[in-house]
Amino acid sequence: MRNLIYLVLIAICLISCKEQFEDPREEEINEAMENGYLAHEGYTRSMNFVRDWLTYADPQTGLIPRNLSDSKDIWNAKDAAADNYPFMVLTSALLDSNLFHGPMKKILENEIRLTNRLDRLPDTYSFSKKGFETEAINRDELIFGASEYVKDGLLPLTEYIGASAWSARMIDLVDDIWKHAAYDTPFGPIPALNVEVNGELLQVLSRIYWMTGEEKYLNWALRLGDYYLLDNHHPTDDFEVLRLRDHGCEIVSGLCELYIMTAFADEDKKAVYQPAIYRMLDRILEVGTNDDGLFYNQINPQTGEILDEGIADTWGYTYNAYYGVYMLDQHEAYRNAVLKALENLDQYSYFDWERGSADGYADAIESALNLYNREKATKTADWIDSQMQHMWSLQDSAHRSGTEAYRGKGIIEGWHGDGNFARTTLMYCLWKSQGITASPWNKDLYLGAIPKENGVLTTLISETPWKGKIHFDVDRHQKVFRLPLDYPRINQFPEWFTISADKKYQVTFFTRETRQMYTGAELLEGLEINLEQNQQICFAVYPVEN
Structure with missing residues (x-):
């Protein structure tokens, strides 16, 4: 049934665009719509992952267990915090702002309150004990868990969402890892x-x-x-x-x-x-x-x-x-x-x-x-x-x-x-x-895009009426990390089509036969869209010379 709906939506988009403009070509629209279908499926799967894992959260603390079998009584930094929780946060940031600002933020607050053990370095927490799993502090284990949490989870999360409570947690952990560096070398102590x-x-x-x-x-x-x-x-x-x-x-x-x-x-x-x-x-x-x-x-x-x-x-x-x-x-x-x-x-x-x-x-x-x-x-x-x-x-x-x-x-x-x-x-x-996203996201919305010369071609359609904003990506390696070079990095979220605040852009809506100029700063505030049921839009964005 879902595939049939998808084919109907493609047909609507193809007819509307073809009647009014020779460009974009049908195969381009088809590809963008297919990408929208794939993105929709991926987002839906990711939201299902978050919502169903949350049903297994500890009722008192909200913390996510390490696994759902032999370690369901514990939260730990190197696994639950490093690999699972941050991508629940990112999924929520992209798709459910209430979940992001509510339960996800609360989990972080509880984690900091309950699991910090050696200054701000966290230790394994037992739900049944309502305290740490072990009586003794193992500094090496705490440093290992904190480094995993930072590199695998908080670092990619920060790269995408920018400065936040999670980036502050990241900096705190790094500082305390080095505060407790105790292995002497000719170059100074290392952690x-x-x-x-x-x-x-x-x-x-x-x-x-x-x-x-x-x-x-x-x-x-x-x-x-x-x-x-x-x-x-x-x-x-x-x-x-x-x-x-x-x-x-x-x-x-x-x-x-x-x-x-x-x-x-x-x-x-x-x-x-x-x-x-x-x-x-x-x-x-x-x-x-x-x-x-x-x-x-x-x-x-x-x-x-x-x-x-x-x-x-x-x-x-x-x-x-x-x-x-x-x-x-x-x-x-x-x-x-x-x-x-x-x-x-x-x-x-x-x-x-x-x-x-x-x-x-x-x-x-x-x-x-x-x-x-x-x-x-x-x-x-x-x-x-x-x-x-x-x-x-x-x-x-x-x-x-x-x-x-x-x-x-x-x-x-x-x-x-x-x-x-x-x-x-x-x-x-x-x-x-x-890299283009829509807010609010819902299960009826399909947004896909393809690169086109130095611009982007985007299609958007919803099975139900939808009103919201389209958001464009930025050069996050510069804006967030201020990196001098966008080299490939482990767990990086790659940049595809990005908007620069100081440039100008032409937005062409093919289904409406309209063109409009925007500054990059205006586009980064979000492009407002209002869709009726099964209404589609097909638009291209190109940078133009100032």
Whole structure:
């Protein structure tokens, strides 16, 4: 029935637009409408995920459990807070403002009030005990949980929604992680010897240094960089085990984010780091990739031995590092490595990422989507579309199988990895709308878009009367993080069509045969739209010369 409605809506849009204008072409309108259908499905699935997980929240605190089986009595930072909750927040921010400003904000307030244990570092909270799960404080565990929460959850959330209570929580956690740095090195104390933690912190510091402008974040990042690149802890010179998948690959991206940061913040240090960065990247390509250019799970970089022949679902997380260095230095070998992997993705359709888990598909799809944003090819887009359909089907099969008595139909696998399903789904939906969103969103609204020359073509239709605003994206890497370069980053929400406040734009409504000029600042306030039932609009936005 839903597909039939969708076909009718496309027909309405095609007829209206074709009668009045030769441009846009029918296939363009068709593609934009199809994208609207896909975005609608993704948003609906994400809202189902949020609403059904909330039915399992602790009644007293509102906190989300770690999972719905053996750990349903606890909330923890490294899983519940890092992977699940932030993408409930982001889904709500996009689709349900009442939920965003109400329950989501309340969860954060309760989390801070109940789980802070070592200054502002959170510890695992037991719902049945109404207190901490363990009596003793484990500083390393607290720092690990906080670093996961920041890098996997609060950092991408901040990049999309900007300054908020969640970004304040992020800064507080980073400051207290470093307040309790207790491992002495020749370069000063660092918070951990865990390579995952330090890789995460390098990514975080490399972004919030620009966001805040505070030198301490640069200095802390350089301390970690010196430890890994100028001492005897180099990932390929000195490690006997280098994990190239999640829970290990973070150090590669983290060091490369630091390298990019030094190009703009400390050129002398960039020159010092460059040989070590290139040795690391070259050696990983030499012994850590298969014939298709994808990464093995784990290698001994010194001997070249493959320790785990599995293929990393987070392959793009590592290639973000290569492409970032390419963008900075124009080292073509690193771009070519990325292109090789993208070209061979069709060999990994319906691949057994993470033993079939939706989490593995989420990471693999995100890997492709973030790089596709920089290297657009139809073959890559087709792979993303097909794999997204498979990942979505896992949400359906969880309920058809009858193996878990989950309430509602939004639960995917019943653990914190469900949040990664929503994270990647939202990334995908924003691609399908070119970053354009509508408020208020509802289940009857379809908004899709395609890029068109240097502009965007958008279609919008609702099965019921709708009145609201269309919102355009901005250069978030500049506006929020103030990054000097929009290099690909782990868990980044890529930018597609963006509006600059100081530019002018022409908006052409094809179904109304009207054109109007707007300043970017006016468009960023939102474009007001009023739709009758099944009324469609089809419009294009282009920047114009001042």
